[in-house]
Amino acid sequence: MKQVTQQNPTVGHLGDHGASPLAKAEALCRAVAGRDFSETPLYIVAQSALPASYYSGDYHGAFTVEALDIYLRDHIPNYRGRGPCMVINDLSLAEMYEPEDQEYLTQQFALHELGHILNRPALFEDRTGVDPDKLLFESLVVADCTKRPPREDIPLYHGHEVDFIRIALHLCYRAQQVGFDAYHVAICAGYRYGLSHASLYLDALGDEPARCADMLFSDIRATEPPQSFSSLWCDDYIAYHQNPRNPGVSHERDNAL
Secondary structure (H helix, E strand, O other): OOOOOOOOOOOOOOOOOOOOHHHHHHHHHHHHHHHHHOOOOOEEEEHHHOOHHHOOOOOOOEEOOOOHHHHOHHHOOOOOOOOOEEEEOHHHHHHHOOHHHHHHHHHHHHHHHHHHHHOOOOOOOOOOOOOHHHHHHHHHHHHHHOOOOOOOOOOOOOOOOHHHHHHHHHHHHHHHHOOOOOOHHHHOOOHHHOOOOHHHHHHHHOOHHHHOOOOOHHHHHOOOOOHHHHHHHHHHHHHHHOOOOOOOHHHHHHHHO
16 A cells, blocks of 8 residues: 655546546556456545545555455445455545646556556455454454554565566556556656666566557466566565665564574
8 A cells, every 4th residue: 555656647638528536547447457357346435435534644645455345335335246446545635736637646546556456366355254343343454554654664665566566567558558648657666665667677578568468467467477577576676675774674684583
């Protein structure tokens, strides 16, 4: 659940100009990964629609977890059954950006969270038969996490490793093909994660996004990425953990003693 930033957000948009930012974000997600969803609902929820207990402040631009649709079911209009769910922090966007930029960033954030959803073993976690009290407790834990700053005892890239980067770059390519000017630098890799610039990962990926544009993301994940792409990640991983000043590194060394 990382904040995604955009240096120059006023660029092209996708879809009906009369649609809401959340509706446009869903349309974009379905345009780039519609076959992966098929008839499965996708829920994109505004932070402003949630109770105060879920307020994420300025720590997160958006977030998703595997059973979020269950936790937020009472706050999802027209809930249609299980499906992946994400929250976009429209409150933070409204404070920081002009309306036209908020619309673009809503879609940009949605692409980032979509990368997490598509990087899971399944689009959402099956919780059939789980005790309702346990689900309530989990919901409270998630709500509490959204109010906390990023942890300093884990690496900056945690949750945004090589598989996520690969999916995110594929999503950016597909988004560009349908008319949305996706900014890959704001969605994955780079200094915010203690990694090389996203453009280097894009170069290392080569023509894979174009070659695999018609593939399901589950099928892409089942194939090996280019060696140059994997090597770049390995180099970044080693460099990150050789620097004791990086978040999570000193904690690892303390545990090893």
